[in-house]
Amino acid sequence: MAPGRPCDHDRAGGGGLRGRAALSDVNAPRPRRWWIALILNAIFPPIGYAYAGAWKTAVATVVLLLAGTVAANYWTLANPPGVYVFGQDGVLYGALALGAFLGLHAAAIAKSAPARGGRPSRLALLYILPWAVLFVANLLYSAYGPHPTYVMSSGSMEPTLRQGDIIIVDGARANCGGAGAKPGDVVVFRRPGTAEPLVHRIVAGPGQSVAMRESLLVVDGKPVRRWAMGSETTPDLAVRATELEEVLPNGARHTIYDLGTDADLDNVAPVTVPAGAWYMMGDNRDNAADSRTFGAVADRDVCAVVRKIVWSKDKSRVGREP
Structure with a gap:
């Protein structure tokens, strides 16, 4: 064997050490970034809570948002205009305001949350789970809920219904x-x-x-x-x-x-x-x-x-x- 040339055993051992070091880096604890929690929760609630490690809050948010959607629908039916007091734009701005509040809340939790280790890819799937449940539940309620709303797009039903009216x-x-x-x-x-x-x-x-x-x-x-x-x-x-x-x-x-x-x-x-x-x-x-x-x-x-x-x-x- 030529002097200075590493043997196969040396190469294998070195590769194994590098692999273990890389795996250790992947699983090393990482701090929860408050701005990531803010963005995630504002756009895709309650992913931000899951990212910050507040799993009970994430589950509670799913339950409250679903219950709130149903309650708002029945409230609107019983007491028009309900959530449409400011029209469709009002509903949109209200949703944006709620998203901002949830984002700020998740950011505050993330600031004091302990670091978390684990593979980022696996953690990402775990964080997405509560949002996926909320998303699918909302789709099902939108499709099968008993009192959906529609917007009149023409004047074919005037004077009873006018273009732009929202009906339930x-x-x-x-x-x-x-x-x-x-x-x-x-x-x-x-x-x-x-x-x-x-x-x-x-x-x-x-x-x-x-x-x-x-x-x-x-x-x-x-x-x-x-x-x-x-x-x-x-x-x-x-x-x-x-x-x-x-x-x-x-x-x-x-x-x-x-x-x-x-x-x-x-x-x-x-x-x-x-x-x-x-x-x-x-x-x-x-x-x-x-x-x-x-x-x-x-x-x-x-x-x-x-x-x-x-x-x-x-x-x-x-x-x-x-």
Whole structure:
């Protein structure tokens, strides 16, 4: 063996020492950085608490945030506007303020927390766990919670619902069908091939015939009762709309807008609503694409019944039922 040349045993031993030293460095205790806890908890609560070693606080935060979401939803239903007192922007700013508070709290805990050893990759997975539970639970509640909210994106339901109104409903987003709707109800429904849910009023049910005769709704061969209440200026039309109260055969009353008798959908031939389906119409009769254009809607596609307006630019309308 040549002088000065390390043998295989020496190389193996040296490599083993370096490996143990590297492993020791990885597992060495590291201080909890307060600014990391702040950022984590502000954006992804309660990861910051887990990072700071406050596991009881992390678990309590998950429970309180979930319970608070449910309570806020029911409070909004019972006492509109509830969390929407300042509209959607208010909800967003409130969430940002809560995130800032949680971040500062985690930062304060991290400052006095003892150092923690362990592989960073394993610790990261451990820290993410409570946030993952919270995230999945929120997704499930958003999809299957009984009283979701929607924002009106058009004026097709004026004067009952206006563009920008926030409404709360009975019926989960992901569980359409079996909403228990009836003629006169304003419902959220889906159409195959349409991304956004639609909102219209049911004017007739299975087995009933529906027609339009010079802008007058005809159900089962009889014109529905209606009378003028005045006229309104609408922001998206140059002419004034006549406001009428309309009464369906089952006694349900609602208000509609009408612009005359010569619009494209003011005269529609009689059709019979199929079994297990509903005939939908917008209250803004001359500014709505409804069952007059796409036909009756199957009950399996009716997702929810609208309960109340929980936010509107016109504060006097908050809390109204449609």
